[in-house]
Amino acid sequence: MKYYIIAGEASGDLHGSNLIKELKKLDANAVIRCWGGDMMQQQGGELVKHYRDLAFMGFVEVIKNLKTILNNLKFCKEDILSFQPDAIILIDYPGFNLRIAEWAKQQGIKVIYYISPQVWAWKENRVKKMKECIDKMLVILPFEKDYYKNKWNWEVEYVGHPLVEVVDSWQMTVDCEEALSFELRATNKKEPQTTNNKQQTIALLPGSRKQEILKKLPIMLEVSKAFPAFQFVVAKAPGVEESFYDELLQPFPNVSYVSGKTYDLLLQARAALVTSGTATLETALFGVPEVVCYKGNAVSYQIAKRLITIKYISLVNLIMDKEVVKELIQNDLTPANLQKELDLLLNNPERITQVKEDYTHLKKLLSRQGNASAKAAASIYNYLQS
Numbered sequence: 484m485k486y487y488i489i490a491g492e493a494s495g496d497l498h499g500s501n502l503i504k505e506l507k508k509l510d511a512n513a514v515i516r517c518w519g520g521d522m523m524q525q526q527g528g529e530l531v532k533h534y535r536d537l538a539f540m541g542f543v544e545v546i547k548n549l550k551t552i553l554n555n556l557k558f559c560k561e562d563i564l565s566f567q568p569d570a571i572i573l574i575d576y577p578g579f580n581l582r583i584a585e586w587a588k589q590q591g592i593k594v595i596y597y598i599s600p601q602v603w604a605w606k607e608n609r610v611k612k613m614k615e616c617i618d619k620m621l622v623i624l625p626f627e628k629d630y631y632k633n634k635w636n637w638e639v640e641y642v643g644h645p646l647v648e649v650v651d652s653w654q655m656t657v658d659c660e661e662a663l664s665f666e667l668r669a670t671n672k673k674e675p676q677t678t679n680n681k682q683q684t685i686a687l688l689p690g691s692r693k694q695e696i697l698k699k700l701p702i703m704l705e706v707s708k709a710f711p712a713f714q715f716v717v718a719k720a721p722g723v724e725e726s727f728y729d730e731l732l733q734p735f736p737n738v739s740y741v742s743g744k745t746y747d748l749l750l751q752a753r754a755a756l757v758t759s760g761t762a763t764l765e766t767a768l769f770g771v772p773e774v775v776c777y778k779g780n781a782v783s784y785q786i787a788k789r790l791i792t793i794k795y796i797s798l799v800n801l802i803m804d805k806e807v808v809k810e811l812i813q814n815d816l817t818p819a820n821l822q823k824e825l826d827l828l829l830n831n832p833e834r835i836t837q838v839k840e841d842y843t844h845l846k847k848l849l850s851r852q853g854n855a856s857a858k859a860a861a862s863i864y865n866y867l868q869s
Contacts, residue, residue, distance in 0.1 A: 484510055484867060487568035488517040489559070489583060491534050491576030493691045493721065494761035496520030498598060498645045498856070499574050503528050505860030516566050518559070519574075521721065531562060535692075535722040552579070560586055570867055574598050581609060581616075588616035595619045595863055599639070603630050604793045610635050619866050621859050624802060625848055642859045643852030646761070650768040653746050685713050685825070686752035686771065687738075688745070688762045691720040693727065695758060698778045700731055703756045705818035706825060707738050714738075716752075718745040754828040756821065763797040763808065767845055772828040772838045774821060775799075775810040799845060807841040 486506065490499040500522035507513050507527060517528035524530040532555065556579065563571065563583075570593040573580040577600030584594045599622045602609050610631075613620070620639040622628060628641040685707075689700040700717065707715040717740035719728055725742075732738050741748055749755065749769040757766050759777040766773045775797040795801050799808050809824045811817075827834045852858060 484512070484569040484864075485514045485566065486516075486570060486572055487563055487566055488515060488519065488523070488528065488572045488574065489576065489580055490517070490519040490523065490574040491579055493520065493534060495574040495576055495598070496522045496534055497649065497761075499523045499528070500526045501645055501649065501856035502572070502574075502597065502860055502863075505854075505857045506864065508857075509860055509864045516562075516568070532559075533722075555579070556582060559583060563587065563592070564590070569593065570595055570863070572597055572863065575600065577601075577609070581613065584616045585612065588618075593618050593867065595621070595866070597621045597859055597863075598623050599627055599631075603627065610637070619863070621862060623855060624798075625851075626802070626804075640862055641852065642862065643855035644764070644849040645855040645859070646764055646768060647846065647849050648854050648856060650746070650765065654750070657746070657750070683713050684748070684752050685710065685715045686748045686755035686757075686766070687715055687717045688755060688757040688766065689717065689776075690758040690760070690762075691723075693723060695779070696720065696723070696727075699758055699776050699816070702778070702816055702818055702821060703776065704731065704735050704738060706756070706821045707735050709822045710825070710829075711737055713753075716741055716748055718748055719743075754825060756825065759796045759810075761798070763799050764802075767799045767808070767842050770839060770842055772835055773799075773808050774824045774828065775808050776816050776821070777810070777812045778816045779813070799842075802848065803841060803845055805841075807838060807845070 488499055488503070490496050496519040499517065499519045503515055503523060503526040506515070515528040517523050517530060518532045518534070519528065519530065520534045571583065571587050573584060573594065573596045575598040581600065584596065587594050594617050596617045599620060600609065614635065614637050621642050622639050623642060623644045625641065628639055631637040631639045687700065687703045689696045689703060715738045717728060717732065717738065719740045719742040721743070728740050732740065749766060749771055752771050755766050755771045755773040756776055757763050757773045759775055763773065763775050777796055793801065795806070795810060796812060797808060797810055800806055800810065811820055811824065
């Protein structure tokens, strides 16, 4: 069969790549055309557009780039009609994908949505239209099945969270000695250095787009001054040039960065400062105590604040329905506040123990369905076969 898959972010590329791998196990003749990234391409998807050219954060940024977004939508529709897929598989990325879903339904193309838009957080009015244009919805958060059923009378399928198998698989196959000793790029040293000391490493995960990195990373870097005995290591985003980080990191002697080694970094980190999003859940699944950091465009934040109805912004807290990890949002994200919270994660045994116990419960909750990517692929394949 022919599948057209659309993912617009780094996390979508990861989950899309694992979905492609599982689909090809079931469908030896699968032909896959996709919007996504390097990982989807490596699994055999024919890459049409890379996510780094698609993602715009916040209301202001979307307005500024509206012409580009509209051109992408037009091109995508033409490309789908040319390809004539048996189904379109949409992965999160709702601003773009829901428009494609509505259009595809009008064209008589099967629409499958994998990883639901977070309509339970804001824009609930989207659900009515979603029910009309999505033929099959696969969700990855345990509370979403009941949300759609009880509030909207919509039967969706919960397949489990694909990050669990990603992290478990990586930890099973990685060479631990190699992972715990890797090259750091330090902009203020002539030669790269190597780290292998778990007790002295703090991971910094500031995001994947330049605009969000510039909002959060400078604050994270200021905190490094208060912990001179620790090596702070930034996980470089794919597609962002090294010179971008070199300039930001230059004034900080105990800060370095790694490229393509985020999981290696988390395996050895004692604590982490993490931007909101999928990275908060990845960090938790590695068992690393973290502080969640969010700071956006002031206008976009004020608009979102009035629309979002949920208590938390991090997936860890949302899934557990309590504050497992501290969230520092917008004006609360200051060097002083971040320093205080990091100090607790490094030096308060009760806080550390509680976080790790909650992480254990979180993983159990997300693991009940087994391999999420395999289950999603089987559901999609069997649905199209029938």
